[in-house]
């Protein structure tokens with residue numbers, strides 16, 4: 062059985078109005094946003110790799126699926142202004158993944174099939190704040206939503222939750238990713254409305 | 261499916277006209293990655309992401325990234341080696 066966790070929700074009140082960050086509206090469907098064609102990497106070719114100063118650590122799909130998994134129910138917030146409440150995901154926490162690596166890094170850059178990247182401070186993805194998710198709503202994650210696996214960092218705008226993730230690089234310095242290098246905020250906290258550079 | 265989200269370069273014609281006052285769909289862009297030269301109208305465009313992404317129709321490399329905020333626009337055309345405009 063997976064560990065059941067309510068996950069990290071950032072600042073959260075009781076009523077839905079307290080769960081919708083400023084400038085956002087609630088949706089019940091799950092919009093698909095794509096910056097390119099959907100990759101279809103066969104599971105037998107899929108790997109997940111953490112690159113750091115030392116030797117990279119790599120899991121095959123089967124090895125990755127054998128890692129301790131968690132089910133989390135979280136609210137997600139897209140910078141295109143929709144928020145979706147109580148989404149249910151299954152995957153491996155970054156605490157578990159980073160536990161396999163010796164490092165003293167402060168940031169990561171997630172890399173993905175299709176060439177997408179996004180940057181995150183490690184303090185924003187540890188202590189139960191981020192997962193690599195392969196299940197959504199009780200089903201395998203569909204390719205159009207980032208399957209076989211996507212990053213899930215629900216307390217930041219959803220462009221940080223990179224679809225089709227294949228691993229991350231641990232770094233000493235923050236390195237802007239695909240959107241962050243052309244206008245989007247380096248961190249992207251929806252409660253601070255950190256949408257664009259300078260917000 | 262993703263390919264149903266794909267538009268062609270005509271989708272950015274109005275935006276380019278607004279930003280630069282130039283009819284860009286009849287311009288020719290050269291991909292920095294594979295060297296393919298194509299009319300902008302024939303490039304691949306994705307507009308439902310947090311920004312507008314224009315890709316090479318041959319190698320799928322990102323040619324242009326356009327992000328629009330209410331009072332600012334960011335443009336990255338670094339995937340293009342050149343843009344040839346007809347006079």
Ligand SMILES: [Zn+2]
Nearest residue numbers: 291294316319
């Ligand atoms: Zn090309």
